Amino acid sequence: MLKHFINKVCGKFVFAPRIMICIPSQVTEVEKKAVIDAATQAGARKVYLIEEPIAAAIGAGIDISKPCGNMVVDIGGGTTDIAVISLGGSVVNTSLKVAGDKFDEYIVKYIKKKHNVMIGERTAEDLKVNIGCVYPKIQDIEMDIRGRDLVTGLPKTLTVHSSEMLEALLEPAMMIVDAVHSVLERTPPELSADISDKGIYMTGGGCLVDGLDKLLQEKTGINVMIAQDTVSCVALGTGKALDNLDVLEGKTTR
Numbered sequence: 001m002l003k004h005f006i007n008k009v010c011g012k013f014v015f016a017p018r019i020m021i022c023i024p025s026q027v028t029e030v031e032k033k034a035v036i037d038a039a040t041q042a043g044a045r046k047v048y049l050i051e052e053p054i055a056a057a058i059g060a061g062i063d064i065s066k067p068c069g070n071m072v073v074d075i076g077g078g079t080t081d082i083a084v085i086s087l088g089g090s091v092v093n094t095s096l097k098v099a100g101d102k103f104d105e106y107i108v109k110y111i112k113k114k115h116n117v118m119i120g121e122r123t124a125e126d127l128k129v130n131i132g133c134v135y136p137k138i139q140d141i142e143m144d145i146r147g148r149d150l151v152t153g154l155p156k157t158l159t160v161h162s163s164e165m166l167e168a169l170l171e172p173a174m175m176i177v178d179a180v181h182s183v184l185e186r187t188p189p190e191l192s193a194d195i196s197d198k199g200i201y202m203t204g205g206g207c208l209v210d211g212l213d214k215l216l217q218e219k220t221g222i223n224v225m226i227a228q229d230t231v232s233c234v235a236l237g238t239g240k241a242l243d244n245l246d247v248l249e250g251k252t253t254r
Contacts (some may be wrong), residue, residue, distance in 0.1 A: 002042035016045035020242040022234055024079045025051045026095035050241050051090060052076070052234055053083035056203040059237030060227035064088050069191030070198060073180060073216070074234065075206030077101050080176050082183045084191055092186045098175045100206040103128055110168035111147065117156055119147035128209060131162040134173035135211025135218075173212060177219045184220065199223035203233040 010017050019039050023032065032049055039047040056074040057064050064070065064085050074081045077100045083093035107124040111117055123145050131143045141162045149156040180200070184192065200222055202213055207226055217224040227233050 002039055006043050016043055018046045018048070018242070018245075019044040020048040020050055020238050022052045022055050022238055023049050024095040025053055025081045025083055025090060025093040048242070048245070050238060051083065051093070052079075052081045053090060053093060054085060054088075055235075055237035055241060056081075056227075056233045057083075057085050057201065057237065058240050059229075059233035059235070060201050060203055062201065068198075069187065069194035071180075071183070071187075071195045071200045073176070073200060073202045073207065075099050075176065075202065075204040075212075076234070077205065080179065080204075080206065082176075082180055084183060084187050084195065086191055091188065091191060092183050094179055094183055096175065096179050098172050098179075099204075100128075102172050103132070103169055103206070103209060106172050107132070107165070107168050110164070111145075111160070112150070114164070115147075115158055116150045117147040117158060118150055119145060123147065127160060127165060128169070131160065132165045132169055133162050133210040134166065134169050135214040136166060137162050137210070169209065173209070173215055176212075177216055180216060180220060196222055199225050201225055201227055203227045203230050205231045 006017065021035055021039060023035060035049065036047045052074050053072045054064065057070060057072045062070050065088050067087055069084050069086045071084050079095050079097055080099045081095045083090040085091065104121050104124040107127055108119055108121065111119050127143060127145065131141050142159050144157055144159050146155055146157050200216065202224060207230060213224040213226055
């Protein structure tokens with residue numbers, strides 16, 4: 001897969017390209033080495049690793065080089081990375097395997113338990129995108145879905161309401177809120193004051209679940225902002241970091 005993407009971007013290159021890859025903030029040295037080896041075998045001349053929250057912060061337009069604290073919550077598909085960034089690096093960070101895919105899993109389990117109907121991951125994602133919420137909506141909306149009745153084994157159509165999605169998604173959403181709370185508890189007081197003034201930045205496709213910013217704001221008492229072009233933040237930040245390697249030389253792993 002890496003070879004395919006390298007060829008797609010570079011074509012038939014004369015010189016092997018330099019590559020920067022995003023990694024979750026809590027990966028081990030063994031995992032880092034595995035990523036570097038895989039990229040080198042795929043045709044990279046030099047491999048740089050950058051933590052996802054730092055890439056997300058750069059992509060969101062935050063000046064990470066200043067001595068003030070910025071908190072970034074990057075909710076992707078497989079992992080949620082939370083970090084307090086200052087002077088170009090992570091001061092406190094954590095990574096948990098609760099993100100967009102886990103939300104889909106919880107929806108599948110909920111529909112199976114409550115309606116005795118099995119649905120696929122694609123249907124679960126449609127529910128999450130269209131009527132999913134983690135904070136009570138003013139108006140309860142509904143959506144029709146099709147799945148397999150576990151009693152008869154036949155296809156069945158049912159109507160699901162956003163209030164049911166709130167019930168299904170609140171547990172994984174609270175895991176993310178608790179992780180943010182844990183990072184805030186470990187943050188130095190001066191940086192905590194900066195975060196209180198500036199707010200928390202949310203990036204990644206997973207943060208688009210309706211009401212997640214409101215829930216986090218209510219539980220922490222800190223203003224929460226969703227970055228522009230949130231889905232592409234990490235990719236954009238990685239590109240900018242690769243263009244400014246001289247500035248980030250000490251903050252990236254080779």
